[in-house]
Amino acid sequence: MDVTVGRSRVAGTARAPASKSYTHRAILAGGYGRRAVVRDPLASADPAATALAVEAFGGAVDPGDDALVVEGFAGRPQVPADVIDCANSGTTMRLATATAALVDGTTVLTGDDSLRSRPHGPLLEAIESLGGRAWSTRGDGRAPLVVEGPIHGGEVTMPGDVSSQFVTALLMAGAATDAGIDVRLTTDLKSAPYVEVTREVLAEFGVRTERTADGYAVDGDQRYELGAGEYRVPGDFSSISYLLAAGAVAGDGPVRVEGARPSAQGDAAIVDHLRSMGAEVDWDRDAGVVSVEPAALDGVTVDVGDTPDLLPTLAALGAVADGTTALVNAEHVRYKETDRVAVMAAELEKLGAAVEERPDALLVHGGDSALVGTAVDGHADHRVVMALAVAGLVAEGETVVHGAEHADVSFPSFFETLAGLGASVELR
Numbered sequence: 001m002d003v004t005v006g007r008s009r010v011a012g013t014a015r016a017p018a019s020k021s022y023t024h025r026a027i028l029a030g031g032y033g034r035r036a037v038v039r040d041p042l043a044s045a046d047p048a049a050t051a052l053a054v055e056a057f058g059g060a061v062d063p064g065d066d067a068l069v070v071e072g073f074a075g076r077p078q079v080p081a082d083v084i085d086c087a088n089s090g091t092t093m094r095l096a097t098a099t100a101a102l103v104d105g106t107t108v109l110t111g112d113d114s115l116r117s118r119p120h121g122p123l124l125e126a127i128e129s130l131g132g133r134a135w136s137t138r139g140d141g142r143a144p145l146v147v148e149g150p151i152h153g154g155e156v157t158m159p160g161d162v163s164s165q166f167v168t169a170l171l172m173a174g175a176a177t178d179a180g181i182d183v184r185l186t187t188d189l190k191s192a193p194y195v196e197v198t199r200e201v202l203a204e205f206g207v208r209t210e211r212t213a214d215g216y217a218v219d220g221d222q223r224y225e226l227g228a229g230e231y232r233v234p235g236d237f238s239s240i241s242y243l244l245a246a247g248a249v250a251g252d253g254p255v256r257v258e259g260a261r262p263s264a265q266g267d268a269a270i271v272d273h274l275r276s277m278g279a280e281v282d283w284d285r286d287a288g289v290v291s292v293e294p295a296a297l298d299g300v301t302v303d304v305g306d307t308p309d310l311l312p313t314l315a316a317l318g319a320v321a322d323g324t325t326a327l328v329n330a331e332h333v334r335y336k337e338t339d340r341v342a343v344m345a346a347e348l349e350k351l352g353a354a355v356e357e358r359p360d361a362l363l364v365h366g367g368d369s370a371l372v373g374t375a376v377d378g379h380a381d382h383r384v385v386m387a388l389a390v391a392g393l394v395a396e397g398e399t400v401v402h403g404a405e406h407a408d409v410s411f412p413s414f415f416e417t418l419a420g421l422g423a424s425v426e427l428r
Contacts, residue, residue: 003404005392006424009252016235016259018042030070033224046089056080075176079105097171100147153179160189175204180220193266235259237267251294299323312387318364331360374395376413382409
């Protein structure tokens with residue numbers, strides 16, 4: 001499906017979708033327990049893949065009114081009856097791989113073309129070091145993966161600069177082992193706020209974790225149990241970033257976004273980044289409302305080591321800002337649904353942006369850019385699709401984004417929401 005975005009102005013109030021990251025973790029935490037109700041979950045393809053994984057391990061996930069009812073496997077996942085298809089969800093693949101290490105038997109996991117290109121080697125090696133068996137059928141650390149358990153816990157050493165999801169997966173599984181898991185990192189952890197998201201969710205489910213001198217640890221023999229029986233998913237700041245960016249570059253008055261409750265999400269940094277660029281942003285944390293006024297923006301340097309999902313949004317903002325926006329410490333952003341550094345460079349160039357791609361950085365020279373609408377490719381990546389749509393709001397003429405349906409992965413109502421704010425949007 002294509003979307004045509006015309007040069008237009010936006011204003012008004014929108015509501016953020018629920019957080020994909022929190023939804024994944026809450027569904028699996030419910031699976032590790034006996035029963036949980038997950039309120040306000042994100043209803044999209046990626047969390048649905050995690051729900052199917054929970055069911056494959058012996059649980060059940062049933063939709064209710066604005067909630068999911070999770071009947072768990074009580075820390076003892078069963079041997080799946082079939083291959084677990086994680087679709088396009090890297091989070092599902094990593095979380096389910098560690099869960100599979102608890103199974104007294106063999107689990108096979110796979111996914112779509114994009115997911116089968118993503119690296120899982122450090123997690124497979126960690127499972128092996130904990131006494132399980134785990135390998136890639138192609139011998140390259142990429143899916144399809146085969147995992148044999150059960151592991152009983154222990155100490156594991158692994159790099160932190162590939163994916164924080166490996167740490168998340170081991171912490172979640174570790175609570176269900178006999179001895180717990182002590183994860184020692186040999187390199188600085190990239191995307192560290194996502195581990196804090198995990199720890200926040202685990203605490204809600206009664207699971208204790210700790211930050212150690214060189215990593216993270218979780219005690220074993222813990223029970224996943226919600227004190228009130230319910231968990232409410234917060235709004236998603238990765239998704240909020242596109243709405244705030246649209247308001248900053250194409251506002252015709254303030255754009256207000258509801259559902260912006262404080263949490264451990266690193267992508268809340270978009271508020272500070274926009275302020276640094278010159279936008280007027282107000283965040284009422286108590287009300288959970290963030291608003292932005294349109295402004296002339298200046299280029300900034302942003303370290304995206306902890307916030308890789310903001311790179312597409314910041315790149316689009318940089319194409320409109322005066323001066324250069326440098327997105328640095330970005331090498332790990334190449335291992336997402338796409339190589340987002342290369343893809344954003346290529347697609348923004350099509351629109352007329354002056355960009356410079358480096359191994360670990362993307363430089364966008366907004367002062368040398370003049371955006372003109374044309375056909376661009378979303379590369380089956382939800383974040384690329386939405387970032388290019390934001391750029392289309394200020395490009396001369398019309399911008400056609402191929403693969404618009406992939407926005408459904410994290411923000412199913414994105415184009416409807418954008419149109420509701422006044423944007424010229426046509427889906428075909």
